[in-house]
Amino acid sequence: MDVDGGSKRVYNRLGGDAKHQKVCFHWQAGKCNRYPCPFLHSELPASSHANGASSKRAHDNSGLSGFSGQRGRSNFNNSWGRGGGRGGGGGRGVVVKAEKVCNYWIQGNCSYGERCKFLHSWRVGDGFSLLTQLEGHQKAVSAIAFPSGSDKLYTGSTDETARIWDCQSGKCVGVINLGGEVGCMISEGPWVFVGIPNFVKAWNTQNLVELSLNGPVGQVYALVVNNDMLFAGTQDGSILVWKFNVGNNCFEPAASLKGHSRGVVSLVVGASRLYSGSMDNTIKVWNLETLQCIQTLTEHTSVVMSVLCWDQFLLSCSLDKTVKVWYATESGNLEVTYTHNEEHGILTLCGMHDSQGKPILLCACNDNTVRLYDLPSFAERGKILTKQEVRAIQMGPNGIFFTGDGTGEVRVWNWTAEATTTVQ
Template sequence: MDLDGGGNRRVYNRPGTDSSKNQKVCFHWRAGKCNRFPCPFLHSEPSHPPASATVNGSGNHKRFADDSGLSGQPPRRSPNFKNNHNNNWGRIGSKKAVRKTDKVCNYWVRGNCSYGDKCKFLHSWSLGEGFSMLNHLDGHQKLVSGIVLPAGMDKLFTVSKDETLRAWDTNSGQCTGVINLGGEVGCMIGEGPWLFVGIPNAVKVWNTQTNQELTLSGPVGQVYAMVVFNDLLFAGTQEGILVWKFNPITNTFEPAASLKGHALPVVSLIVGANRLYSGSVDHSIKVWSLETLQCIQTLTEHNDVVMSLLCWDQFLLSCSLDKTIKVWVATQNGNLEVAYTHNEENGVLNLRGMPDMESKPVLLCACNDNYVRLFDLPSFSERGKIFAKQEIRAIEVGPSGLFFTGDGTGFKVWKWTEPVSIS
């Protein structure tokens, strides 16, 4: 690639609590509401979880689906949806507020609040415990629409509606190069050494190791979403889903299929349980077999654009401009149905999942009120909020507790912090 230079509750070891005598985990602690001191139950997950609860040996209690690799890399495991209606969804804390005052001071944002510490509004870009902001990097002139941190590299890549791709040095935080893409960027994903960037009427592809550059033609209009599974690249476009197959002999991507069925543009894609899931402006989610590339089910419970999809453990999560997040689970006959609906006050734009530093699953949920809300799963207890001057459309998860949020002013780097133990 040629570039032109350019509130997690704290965990306490309570006196007099012998975990060897009681291996039961505190139900209220899992929901973030335990106020017993000392508590007779565990305030941590069991030290030896069952093998089915781990991902790639990491020991994460719940797992978020990753896509599979290219260039002969072994596929990473996707979740298997089971007939298990988890009744804990949203049972406790779904309406819990982190704090009464959770609005950012507009005068502080502009740099001229005269109340200082006495101001009743927040003078911070976040609210909640267990995570903190490490850096705020500017450079893009419009909304950041994609963030990728390739594994094993010291570079982070961002794309924007300002038609550029920028490379950033992860050590110094400096922008090291800019590419003008000649079109507004709808999305970007990374897989192994490859970067895929969706622009109007094409997908731009770079190999970050060899500097090979490709342009995949075929899309009509903007490319809104992409996902990779094994050697297949799927792209959500105005006219459906286009599929390319990676050819390891020529080291290129060749047209493989076109999936039709949605009446309007496809704006979200995810792979899990040997299925492709697509969300559309037509308010529906379609389930596709990855073996036959045929649609096997259409989900119609949303009543506005399905903006983002996420596979977590045995569940599919979807969010929409209808102000809801829906949790789907498979029935006995294999079809998906809604197990839980979480309601927000604003349209929901993006979902990402990651474990915190205690390996507890956290959902990052961007809404069109310029906030990202952080929820514990499966309770949907609110852990905190992240604020921005403009809509946050890009969220990326990195290693070692890092995550990134991008808006119209640039992007911020965040990190989960280690819990504090008091003995």
Template sequence: MDMDGGRRVFHRLGPSSSADNSNNSNNKQQKVCFHWRQGKCTRFPCPFLHSELPTAANGKRPHQGFGAEENHRGGGGGLRRSYNFSNNTNNHSWERGQSAQSGSTSRSYVKKIEKLCNHWLQSNCKFGDNCKYLHQWSTGGCFSLLAPLEGHQQVVTGIVLPSGTDKLYTGSQDETVRVWDCQSGQLAGLINTGGSVGCMLSEGPWVFVGLTNLVKAWNIQTSAELNLNGPVGQVYSLVVGNELLFAGTQDGTILAWKFNVAANIFEPAASLKGHTLAVVTLVVGGNRMYSGSMDHSIKVWSLENLQCLQTLSGHTDVVMSVLCWDQFLISASLDKTVKVWAATETGNLEVTYTHTEDYGILTLCGMHDSDAKPVLLCSSNDNCIRAYDLPSFSERGKILSKKEVRAIQIGPGGLFFTGDGSGQVKVWKWSAEPTAK
């Protein structure tokens, strides 16, 4: 799939170019701008009215229809991370938290600044719908907020939804793992980890938690708890590949363990060296593992012999997140770029597309929208998650948070979960986008 030239260009009609420009209103089509009504029209000049139509004698406004306003809207499209999950949502009833989004769809006639209103966050904004700041957690109409999960006191660094359970596990730098009941959204358990949680992973019956100098493993079926020793410093990333558990550590080493079924223990299997600074992100795709580091590089490892096959040096700051999509590797960095890598004829990876943001990027997550189109969720240092279609990188909408989002986890049936720097976890669901009638 060609990533270059993927940006979509829409040819929209502007106002008339006739010589009669003395009165702009004469050039306006007699339709009210759909985006102006939502406070987010960015076109100047705009061919539609930025004021309400006069009221007729019968007290009704002239019918406007939908066609012209629809020309304002961009196209859809979308990515999925390399997760396998069921579409069965029977065990995940977050709907009772729906009221948390109440009021977010009310129309506003004020030009909005895409920043959360601090007074609204404290439930005391006196301007209401006339406030120039956002009174909602998302834009674009793509997402529905189902429930906020409160309890963590510091940044959320890991979220997992183990298969075969109705429990959500979240880990934080506040040295706890919280277990949430998916039916009620209530806290079902609290685990003191004794150290700051750097990452989490679920695989089969196991939940793994990366701590300082340690990985803890819990078997949620048997309640067995194991300590995996060996890491030096904080464990920032965990991944499973080729029946091995890998951990990216603060000293730049990637450690591997293999599960011994007979002894019911994880035995050290390998120590992969090559990075000069902490390994903060790991992902497995096919028979390869990819590691991103604070040393600004990405290394490609063979899962067959655990040898480094290639070092990718395209980023100029910490590589915060890597994921696999189709035949591509996608990486994100604090250098404000997302890079798309593809294999050449020689088998080496090269950058085929670079997307630039205004802020450093913290984490990526791929999923499908409600129409099964691939979408990339991109969390940045400005406390926003932006949703992009793939391969075009057209923006679909934003999720805003009190602080930066460092953990995103997809679930079944269009669900996904976010955890931010304030300790708040939110449950989201993709919404079916409205269509014109």
């Protein structure tokens, strides 16, 4: 796997007659000169569902800026959800077809070829492509980390192992047996942190120091770092805090934040606030200076699976099938300014920029798909199809991003320089 380059593209068309499946990109731009054109010169019908984030890092690894804490309303606030349906956000359309991947194609022996009515592709849409697949985990991939400046990818799984992958060869170069299911994993500087039941494991990739931080009760579901402090969301509803001691090169217990009645499954830091999403259906806002809860958000009706900071907004997703966009009022309290509805529960969010610098939101749903949306319009941009649901999405360098699914497979994707008419 070469994270600085591309890979051979597989020029397989969608099965069946392409004329009935894809709108001509050049026609949309008003300059198609092909007669006859193999693609539609008309818009596809709108989807039946409404148009419309899992960064657990403290800093800008999502490619989106942190929550700025602005207190005034802005005109930009009114643009949420104004995508005008498919093709919004710059006029890039999405291909819609019978969205089922051909089982025979997966096995490499579909005899219908281009005439197959099912997809011979793991993606729908243009502007991104599949580079390679990393296989080795025996159970679901629950976490992915790409340390800054490293040439190694780290993945964690419910098979109780972490794997280390060489980014040039795509080979697994190390397997770490952890003795417990991996609930989360992040990297910060030279450190990689892994949450397992009752412990947080910490590895320094430069000096090879290994630490085991005890204190959590039950599974550690979420981790985030801010100003030399490590926060861990745990199964019993606590958020444990450790402070890094430079002199001793260790992490010392600093605090335990209480307030959630059930497990804390998502954490994110923006400006001077910590945001925690929980199985108790709430999001709590914590002041990082006082470590006190200053607001509880109760608009979700099921588990808050992921929280993400973007510009002056907070985005959250839930098993209640919604993504909510929060904005700070003049009083400083967060209120919902837009709700995007999905047909299925949403498992995790990740924000990044495409090859043209446009902000994109990736939403992993429990129907074995990852939906891609332009922000702030929530215009549908594309879709990734998977064998089982995706629980982990991570951004890498140079337009690379990673997804890990329930089968244990990690896929490596990249944003392409321009729209293509091929599928992979």
